[in-house]
Amino acid sequence: MSCRAVLICPGRGTYNKSELGYLARHHAGAPLLGAFDDMRRGAGQAPLTELDSASRFDPQTHVTGDNASPLIYACALLDRQALAEDIELVAVTGNSLGWYSALAAAGAVTPKGGFEIVGTMGRLMHERGAGGQIVYPCTGPDWRPDPARRAGLMRILQEIDGQDGILRLSIDLGGMLVLAGDDAGLAVFTEAVPQIDGRFPMRLPHHAAFHTDLMAPIAEAGRAALPRSLFRQPSLPMIDGRGAIWWPGGTDLAALHAYTLGAQVTQTYDFARAVRHAAREFAPDMFIIAGPGTTLGGSVAQSLITCDWRGLDGKASFQDRQEEAPLLVSMGDPAQREIAAG
Template structure:
């Protein structure tokens, strides 16, 4: 049996190619999906089944925070349930950004239904407020070799741009070999004007994303704390690695503190996904990292995080590729052939 750390993806992972993901992979989860959709109907929201079953994918419809969050959560949690417990021992769970809410449910600190309430509430609040935006920019080259000097340069540039109340710009997510920065329009515009275009797509603005993980989100965090009851949170059944690299252990975690972090610092302070992955690698030494669906884009950030840490002597993309070919360390459940290696036969 192999050991695995499971990683839940965040916003931006349910895209055109993921349309129909729930129907393709999780027709057997109809009763739980119906429970999620009952909550959405009560809020006057479109059902996840209708969004997933739409004839065409629409950015304006599917990437909205109040729609994307629920879709991604359902895909992640249902994928987690499909992992074959006889072939894989899950030793810890973590997530990227919004994926923290999914990780809470996968690790058992929230029931699936309560996890949905949390993610749907926070996604809706962020969409209603839509304070600021996000931009993504790499600090490593296409070889993925770590370049901490360039990382520091970009963070110094962001700090020089940040000049409230004129401009807001700050680190949102430390994401492997990329930085996700967040701020208001003036701050994002200034950063775009100051950096060279790279790889034909960076700097990249993220559609329907707010200034997540910055102080600009404090009003959202405050509303979330007012709406989400303390009783939703409990002890995790599996170790949880949060966006600071801190571990919440089973039978030794304070549910009130877990709620305070989830609806406080997790919303308003930078999310260090790289540290979460590196902590999971060093503390649990898994054979595999399993990234649940939807999407496949988070795999690169996981590999880049491990390269930055020199895990298993990886220093560049070619090292990761060589290891992946001989003794795979990363499974993306959004890729069918990889999915089959960790799920029960149907």
């Protein structure tokens, strides 16, 4: 019996110390990985297999955009190809960088075309990226929506932006907000909000002010370097960072090129809305998060809770549902991977 699933591709920050060796463990010898390595060598960059097989995880090497982005893309796309035959994908989405992986997973670009996009944008972000990002929770430990708390955080953001520095909403992760701006804006926000669990506000290393207008020069450079001819009609529906759906046979390729290398780079990425729209429009049996990493699971669950998906009203009900029959599977989790992988 087939399982109808929405595939979710992860973004930056998901290839960390525990993910070192992910490609070797799950995709050793994959022809596509060899092709990616050849493309990296041709560009004078370290092959992915070399990075993945390093003796130790080095943040100065593995977390920078020119290396992290292609590593994450390769893990996600090869995981998509490793799905079990009884899994019927009904749609694809992703978080931030995961949009590039989603394009390839849905057939809107070839695997090599997607690798060219992610490699180019990762290199541009590494070389020209400005500002940074901070993560801060907008729900409590029960994962239930807290509109007042969220509104208070947005008021703080609006008061800081343009007065004490630059601060914008970069990514809406459901229960977490990713804020981006210049160092001054990030510093004022850090001082203005309470510390939570000794972790938040959390500054993300080697991250620029993604999904804000500070990235406009990078978006322009990306459009100049990456032609419209890379794009083609997707074979699966894709939900983007606005919650908009790109349909097979009905996608305007010029618009897809413009969005991917325009608004997707410079405007807020509403991942929570993308998840909600995927749930409501396609009613999947399961959400599958491609590797690497497992950190996106909480954000997907929190996004589903915000729309009361299948009666989910908090962390406890989600955990109960997971024990009965998994609604959410992370391929980066060895135990859960067996559910999704062939």
